[in-house]
Amino acid sequence: MLAPLTNTPRDYAWGSSTLIAELEGRVPSGRPEAEVWFGDHPGSPALLQDGSSRTLDAWFAAEGVATDSPERLPYLLKLLAAGSPLSIQVHPSQEQARAGAAREDAAGIAVDAPHRNYRDDNHKPEVIVAVSDTFEALAGLRPLARTRVLLDALGDAPGVARLREVLGATDDAAALRDALAWLLSGTAGPAVAEIIAAVRAATSETFATEIAAIGRIADAYPGDPGVVVALLMNHVTLRRGEAVYVPAGVLHAYLSGLGVELMAASDNVLRGGLTPKHIDVDELLAIVDTRPGEPPLLPAVAGEPGVDVFAPGIEDFELLRVVVAEGEVRRIRLRGPAIALATAGAPVVTAPGGRVELVPGGAAFASPDERTLEITGAGELYLAMPGRVPRRPAAG
Template identity: 50%
Template sequence: MFVPISNTPRPYAWGDRTAIAGLLGREASGGPEAELWLGAHSGSPATILDPEAVGGYDRLDEWIAADPERAIGSDRSRLPFLLKVLAAARPLSLQAHPSAGQAVVGYEKENAAGVPVDAPDRNYRDAYHKPELILALSDRFQALCGFRPLEQTRLLLAALVPAGVSAEVDELRELLGADGDAKALRRSVRWILTGTDEQTTALIDALTAGASRKGVEDFAAERATLLDLAGAYPGDPGVVVALLLNRVELRRGQVLFLPAGNIHAYLEGLGIELMAASDNVLRGGLTSKHVDVPELLAVLDFTPIDAAPLAPERLADGVVRFDPDVPDFSLVHALGDDVGPVAVPVRGPVVVLATGGSFELRSSGDATRLVRGEAVYVTPGERELTIEGSGELFIATIG
């Protein structure tokens, strides 16, 4: 069964004012439009455009709750993924997400302590993990992702602030060279996030002064990001933590996968985000929201990575699948002037979004046509989808 769905963008302050509307062929609201959610998450559940077809329910989460066997299948109790269109005009908060085990323990601990689920200082709003991926739709999608190999960070610090110029930067340099990579990074991040305001100010002042020096050619992207973050979040220790992370630039169509424990921040760009349906976020800075340093340190994976894009699996000409090693989701991307017909195996419920052109969707029991800006929810009885058309299409399904 194909169920047409839609939603309105979330007006977070960091959102772009025109990117989502321009992508989907809609009229812009006039305010920031950060995320368009297509799923059943209670934060912004999708709207069902033909309520009579599903017993009168006009929200996807309400229909799933009322008729779970038909809507999501008898073998599950919730839609495990959430598909988003994300448009960042300025940086999001520096953040990480827990593993499945950490989420259960944290959620039960805060429940036992009597912390309301909607409290601003709550860390765990549900008992689920939140791995995620982002596919770049803009020509460049800018992000920070995971800790950079320490040798590169030491070279960056040396280029910004030579030894002996700043006592605070020298102390950071010493911490980063004290132990093995993960231990050194854990100790350094704890020191940065628990330091005094005076220490933080001195660090940022020394680092930004170094980044502003004329004649410095190395690490151009990292220096520009440091100056941008320091200007947007003056005095925030997250500015210094960000300097320890990989600076990533995705080209259009490339995907970055962010597993549990990965510290990251989207800086700028338009993309398709697919994640496990959870609202568990541990923040480390670049935000006015709650930061819990001990809990963040417990969740973070301090192993340095190279933050390479996720490799796609080719299904057919113009059709690829991105399938990270998680059970919650995978993403199929179709792009071209003459796509298909292509049979796309799916497992469980599916969300399909067209961002350009026109595509026909067929299954054993239903058929529909999607054009730019339209989305459909597919019930789990449809075990295989056939797509045919031209333009751009995304299929989110179980991993």
């Protein structure tokens, strides 16, 4: 089966009021539109336009496909539009997610409780590819030698001096862990205010982009300790078609722009600032990887002509960017259930089980029995499917 797939944008406060509407060529709704989910995740399952009015999870259930079957979607594809910064966050590994969900289940914490950390027992590695001309993000903790140079540009206010002191350990990962613990402890408020004031007053050619970004974050979340956490992170500006890959444990936040996001089918988030939502500092520190490094960019690998492949080497997913000109045909071999999401032009997706004409923002679902897709028309789409790595059997 090949059928159109739709969903309603989620109106999170950080969403853009224009980006998704502009992509789809419609008048903005006037509300923030943050994410459109294309998948079978129970948090917001997509709707099949096959005449049945079923959601995608209901279709799998009707087909008798168990939730742990290899034919089930191991991923969740999203269109994400950030009008203001998302929370700083980190996602657990598979082992951490299973242990955390079991622990909270045993404690009787409802799955939808605001203070629950683990909504499910799955990990949540993710890739985001820029669809807008630029997409701004924070990804990973900056090498500490460079952060110390940045702090030198902020002067000698007491809060800045205190942060330098906390970062003084000889082991960089331990120093950054200490800094996160201090900043999120609830006792660093005066120092946070002094550091933010120093950022606003600072001038630096080397760190002009980072200082400007932190200033914008501080405008959105005045006084939030996450502003100073952001100061420790790599600032990344993706160009259209460039990607970041965020594995388990890597601290990150998306700041602005429109992107296609593909992740394991999970909603597990541990937050580290820039949010009014629950922050469990102890649990965050238990799963975050504080080893500093360069931004985790994921270069595309050229596949067939007109096809770029974003493959992080995991079993859950792989993302293809497919560009086709009028008169051309792209033939894609599938591995399990696939979802195509158009981002430009009018690509046409054809399989033995159907034909779908797409427009920007439109999607199509190919069931697990489909083995190939033909893409024609003129346009661009992103195609999600399971990764090349064989899937492990479910635990238990």
